Amino acid sequence: MKLDSKIPEGPLAEKWSKYKANQKLVNPANKRKLDIIVVGTGLAGASAAASFGEMGFNVKNFTIQDSPRRAHSIAAQGGINAAKNYPNDGDSVHRLFYDTVKGGDYRAREANVHRLAEVSNDIIDQCVAQGVPFAREYGGLLDNRSFGGAQVSRTFYAKGQTGQQLLIGAYQALMRQVNAGTVDLYTRTEIVDIVMVDGKARGVIARDLVTGEFQRHFGHAVVLATGGYGNTFFLSTNAMGSNGSAAIKAYQKGAAFANPCFAQIHPTCIPVHGEFQSKLTLMSESLRNDGRIWVPKKKEDAEAIRAGKLKPTQIAEENRDYYLERRYPAFGNLVPRDVASRAAKERCDAGFGVGSTGLAVYLDFKSAIERLGEDAIRARYGNLFQMYEKIVDDNPYDTPMMIYPAIHYTMGGIWVDYELQTTVPGLFAAGEANFSDHGANRLGASALMQGLADGYFVLPYTIQNYLADDISTPRMTGDEKEFVEAEKEAKDKFEKLLAIKGERSVDSIHKELGLVMWDFVGMARTKEGLEEAIEKIAAIKKEFWSNVRIPGSGEGMNVELEKASRLADFISIGDLMARDALNREESCGGHFREEYQTEEGEALRQDDKFAYAACWEYQGDDKAPVMHKEDLTFDVVKVAQRNYK
Amino acid sequence: MGTFFGSSIGRKFVMGLSGLFLIIFLIVHLSVNLCLLVPDGGETFNIAANFMALPLIKFGLQPVLALGFIIHIALAAQLTAQNNKARGNNKYASGNNTKEVMWASKNMGILGIVVLAFLVVHVYDYFVPLQITHSAQEVTINGTTMHDTYSLVKANLQNPVKAILYIIGALGLALHLTHGFWSAFQTVGLNNSIWRKRWTVIGTIFAWAISLGFCVIVVAMLLS
Amino acid sequence: MENNISLTLKVWRQNGPTEKGRFETYKLEKVSTDSSFLEMMDILNEQLVNSGQEPIAFDHDCREGICGMCSLYINGRPHGPDDDVTTCQLHMRKFKDGETITIEPWRSAGFPVIKDLIVNRNAFDQIIAAGGYTSVSTGGVPDANALPIPKDDADEAMDAASCIGCGACVAACKNGSAMLFVSAKVSHLALLPQGKVEAARRAKSMVAKMDELGFGNCTNTGACEVECPKSVSISNIARLNREFLKAKFQD
Known part of the structure; x- marks a missing residue:
């Protein structure tokens, strides 16, 4: 496998302009002759599909939901970063670039991140023109807030619903193209395979989730914008439908899967409270601005709380351990997500956890309420407090919130070059589905930025560079043997699933996988644990393929069948994550290997050995994948140990 | 794109305007009827009633009023039919437990039918003897001969069954107006979150003022 | 405080857009009042799958009240008996032990049923x-x-x-x-x-x-x-x- 990142020559700050000046273009008459398939309608997918349509390409856009507006980008709360420097606090493209590379613990590609920072300002302009109702000041200009990992205020927001508003902006742009006839929208339709013709991606096999029918779709190029694979853990902050199946199909067709082990664990989620739990709810990172995190200092207090004999409000101030403030006096409660998450786990593992399960810590607003008054806190976080109260039935104004880390975002994904093209020609990946910009840890408010950057301002350029050589490739009908064979293969897989007729529900197996992932491939990983995880995942795979029970048939809507097909792919991803984590003998960002930590328990990178993206190549269903390295070089950023003390 | 009157909002606009027009008629009607309460043996009322029978009003305004009623009723029938179709064939088995919704707002059709039924009785009681058969008695006031409308009303409302019917009609009208009044302003677009409260309060007061006005007259006539 | 309640569920089942639907009644024991309404539906579906029946199809995705995917008309109200929440944010503590819950799809000519509780x-x-x-x-x-x-x-x-x-x-x-x-x-x-x-x-x-x-x-x-x-x-x-x-x- 050849990994050519195709980074343009020249100084970092000029690479993108240079690329654009020299790339190949497709003239308007030829654009009409070219078809692009876009899978997914989140920020990356919808913005790409809309932009391609506006440019004059024929677009087919697919979503598994009933409407493009349901994509999980909608759930992002906090905001979107941009280097506008409106507050005049010293921000710049360079600083945003630098913060992002550093925040990613020096495991991202410099050129990509710089481009991301460059186009960040265009995104804000574009969204405002679309009518996104960003928060404003009384003077009528846009308001900014600050977020973790930055010393400037560069985050634009729309109440606590920034993702929703940005997605609706992209969705509306997309629907405008649907109305104009440039985009054909396929809702409740899932991609079940990618069709390869002469070594290039030339289409997809889709399954209509309502009728169960298979469809063949041709495209001169295929863009995957299908989000992350956090649901491998069963419990995550992802939506129930979020899945990694399209990414796995790409991997199985020869696209390299990069850094699968880089998964972000968000520190402020509502803790797990029962076996029936279906997902974890995130409480915005912004809460850490005013909330103080603590556990009891004495083990007997923690035990009494767990037994329900003691209330947190009864613990005296001197018996509370504000462990983040104690360990990281400089950043306190505002340390980056990975650091805060690990610290919570450390306390709970040591027996100081609270809640009935002992897997929770307190996020306390008492001193903020004393300092600012309840009204000020209500104005800042009212809707979050209300959300917490609806779920937990506890009033966070009186008793501290309970939180615990949960899987939130996956930095790893399909490997792409500078043009966002995978190792399969004609197959592109955008947004969370690719691996490119966040390294080993993503900063808050950067996911929205990346999704829209890829869709609005990167792919519309780079895909032309690819398609310019394809203008004389005629449309295929879908009756070519490659399409027929791919469809048959997909159909066979579904029939195989239906034929198992075992004893166990899809969810019961998925929960089992999730527990293995959380215990061994979660916040703290060890060599032995990961080896055990690989074995256990293999056993789960066997169990799944021999004992899953899917009622109903392949005709018409069959939700269990959909879930089963996705679980089959989650099992593959789980295995890949464990292998990657085992390979990466260092701790960085969201990946923490217990063997590699400083004396104080901080992550210890091994830059001499692991300053590369680990790219996994599929070798067949029962063979171990092969790892290739894309070495990361840092010409501009000075690589250093992250220090938040 | 559809025509104005073919659009839902266009039709609703006409519905609201015709409603507001009928509200103006109600104000005039009640003003004239309040003359019944003048203790002069019906003289003032008869003069007012005779004024309303002037050819200009009779042939000029009455058809407009009739048209107002017809438009309001015909559109109501059409919109209701469309709404029933839009609701679909399957009704909710668990009914409707939405709180805070005014009863009248959900039953404007029924209330409209109550008002319409009352209107039929009312037309039969007065319009027919006064303007078609001319079977009503006559009286001469200040040298002018006119129908003795006062005696007609009095005779009619001293029948307790009729009086009760008239009171029911007035109450139906009140409920119809408690929703109809502010709703008309909402429909023609003259509303926002501040005015909504104002229109609702004004509408409620207006509805009951009109309705109780009529009721007072009925009771006064019944007891006179 | 967490409690366990038992419920009788009357759920609309309909195999496809053109098929005739009907209500089916299910019993569910020991549902934690801390679970969300959709988690209760998950438990019911798990029970159905384990007895070889087809689970109830219902729309849902983010389960935090923002995607707009979940629907359900519960005991006479869209999104059920709580205020200002979607069905996925509704919790079982809003229901009483022994209660019968009627669950229907959105009913409107503009939203035809696709399957069970899922509408278009x-x-x-x-x-x-x-x-x-x-x-x-x-x-x-x-x-x-x-x-x-x-x-x-x-x-x-x-x-x-x-x-x-x-x-x-x-x-x-x-x-x-x-x-x-x-x-x-x-x-x-x-x-x-x-x-x-x-x-x-x-x-x-x-x-x-x-x-x-x-x-x-x-x-x-x-x-x-x-x-x-x-x-x-x-x-x-x-x-x-x-x-x-x-x-x-x-x-």
Whole structure:
């Protein structure tokens, strides 16, 4: 496998302009002759599909939901970063670039991140023109807030619903193209395979989730914008439908899967409270601005709380351990997500956890309420407090919130070059589905930025560079043997699933996988644990393929069948994550290997050995994948140990 | 794109305007009827009633009023039919437990039918003897001969069954107006979150003022 | 405090769009009051799968009240007996031990049933496609701060834009009207200078599409506003009426 990142020559700050000046273009008459398939309608997918349509390409856009507006980008709360420097606090493209590379613990590609920072300002302009109702000041200009990992205020927001508003902006742009006839929208339709013709991606096999029918779709190029694979853990902050199946199909067709082990664990989620739990709810990172995190200092207090004999409000101030403030006096409660998450786990593992399960810590607003008054806190976080109260039935104004880390975002994904093209020609990946910009840890408010950057301002350029050589490739009908064979293969897989007729529900197996992932491939990983995880995942795979029970048939809507097909792919991803984590003998960002930590328990990178993206190549269903390295070089950023003390 | 009157909002606009027009008629009607309460043996009322029978009003305004009623009723029938179709064939088995919704707002059709039924009785009681058969008695006031409308009303409302019917009609009208009044302003677009409260309060007061006005007259006539 | 309750569930089952549906009754024991309504449905489905039956199909995705995917008409109310929440945010502590819960799909001619509790809300996409956007293409737009917008307008636009497109308004409306949904989008964009440019065209085409798709006429009952999980106000409907009438009178 050849990994050519195709980074343009020249100084970092000029690479993108240079690329654009020299790339190949497709003239308007030829654009009409070219078809692009876009899978997914989140920020990356919808913005790409809309932009391609506006440019004059024929677009087919697919979503598994009933409407493009349901994509999980909608759930992002906090905001979107941009280097506008409106507050005049010293921000710049360079600083945003630098913060992002550093925040990613020096495991991202410099050129990509710089481009991301460059186009960040265009995104804000574009969204405002679309009518996104960003928060404003009384003077009528846009308001900014600050977020973790930055010393400037560069985050634009729309109440606590920034993702929703940005997605609706992209969705509306997309629907405008649907109305104009440039985009054909396929809702409740899932991609079940990618069709390869002469070594290039030339289409997809889709399954209509309502009728169960298979469809063949041709495209001169295929863009995957299908989000992350956090649901491998069963419990995550992802939506129930979020899945990694399209990414796995790409991997199985020869696209390299990069850094699968880089998964972000968000520190402020509502803790797990029962076996029936279906997902974890995130409480915005912004809460850490005013909330103080603590556990009891004495083990007997923690035990009494767990037994329900003691209330947190009864613990005296001197018996509370504000462990983040104690360990990281400089950043306190505002340390980056990975650091805060690990610290919570450390306390709970040591027996100081609270809640009935002992897997929770307190996020306390008492001193903020004393300092600012309840009204000020209500104005800042009212809707979050209300959300917490609806779920937990506890009033966070009186008793501290309970939180615990949960899987939130996956930095790893399909490997792409500078043009966002995978190792399969004609197959592109955008947004969370690719691996490119966040390294080993993503900063808050950067996911929205990346999704829209890829869709609005990167792919519309780079895909032309690819398609310019394809203008004389005629449309295929879908009756070519490659399409027929791919469809048959997909159909066979579904029939195989239906034929198992075992004893166990899809969810019961998925929960089992999730527990293995959380215990061994979660916040703290060890060599032995990961080896055990690989074995256990293999056993789960066997169990799944021999004992899953899917009622109903392949005709018409069959939700269990959909879930089963996705679980089959989650099992593959789980295995890949464990292998990657085992390979990466260092701790960085969201990946923490217990063997590699400083004396104080901080992550210890091994830059001499692991300053590369680990790219996994599929070798067949029962063979171990092969790892290739894309070495990361840092010409501009000075690589250093992250220090938040 | 559809025509104005073919659009839902266009039709609703006409519905609201015709409603507001009928509200103006109600104000005039009640003003004239309040003359019944003048203790002069019906003289003032008869003069007012005779004024309303002037050819200009009779042939000029009455058809407009009739048209107002017809438009309001015909559109109501059409919109209701469309709404029933839009609701679909399957009704909710668990009914409707939405709180805070005014009863009248959900039953404007029924209330409209109550008002319409009352209107039929009312037309039969007065319009027919006064303007078609001319079977009503006559009286001469200040040298002018006119129908003795006062005696007609009095005779009619001293029948307790009729009086009760008239009171029911007035109450139906009140409920119809408690929703109809502010709703008309909402429909023609003259509303926002501040005015909504104002229109609702004004509408409620207006509805009951009109309705109780009529009721007072009925009771006064019944007891006179 | 956490409790376990037992429930009788009357659930609408329908195999396909053209098939005849019926209510099925299920018993569920020991449901934690800490679980969400949809987690209760998960438990029921697990029970059904384990006994070899087809699970109940229902729409859901984010399970945090923002994607608008979940629906369900529960005991006479869209999104169930709690206020200002979607079904996925509804928790079982709102129900009593031994209670019978009736669960139905959204009922409206505009939202035909696909299977069990899943309805087709594609009509909403069609209405947005008819004009629920600003006609700007990617690139070539002015600086974001080039046009100051009064904070009050921006906030009001945000309130209207908070609509999640779940369809509870249509489900709650005795007329099957989509006016709250349409008015939220028309208001959101009409309140901002970026959207004002084509406000007239937008109001006309979105209303025309809404009518064409067979949604009912608004009679201002306000049920939509009460059941809207995001508390979108019907003053938006007055604004839509205004925008539409203004546009039509200008023709």
